[in-house]
Amino acid sequence: MTSAFSDGFCDSSVRATIDLIGGKWSMAILWQLLQEECRYAELQRRVGGISQKVLSAELRTLVGAGLVEREVVPTVPPQVTYRITEEGRSLEDVFAALHRWGLQHGG
């Protein structure tokens, strides 16, 4: 692990990851979807404090990155469900580390 912090050569990989998932909203969305799939309105409620505009934009980015998938059931009105992909599920280690840190340091 130490090498990740003593060498700069891997820096771009971490920065790209931070750019992709490091935003407060994208992390909160991924965290919710890692727990269970969710319909749009429920996701907005669970994330909390996020506007529809920002939530839609964040979801587009996460879907585009292959971390989240969007399923539309053509009922009236249509039901839109978001769920984590296998690729997104691979972020569990990151969130598990966040979770452990939060428990230890949240006070």
Add this chain to the structure above:
Amino acid sequence: MTSAFSDGFCDSSVRATIDLIGGKWSMAILWQLLQEECRYAELQRRVGGISQKVLSAELRTLVGAGLVEREVVPTVPPQVTYRITEEGRSLEDVFAALHRWGLQHGG
């Protein structure tokens, strides 16, 4: 690990952590300072693309949270150095997980 994702009860701990260190800039700053202490101008250069106003605000938050410390050497002009605290160093696991994910999925 599974319990972190199947139970909602730990949710507030993760959300508090995301609120504290989530955010593209704060994560990028922490990542740089985990590697080595850094003077202000050099930190701005390494983080890249961040304004002085935003960098200063992010650093104030991180110092206030006890994750980063600020040392002023009273030379002329003063030298201001930022370094990770022991508390901040405890985030290494989170960044190590990000780093591994980035290597595996950065393509």
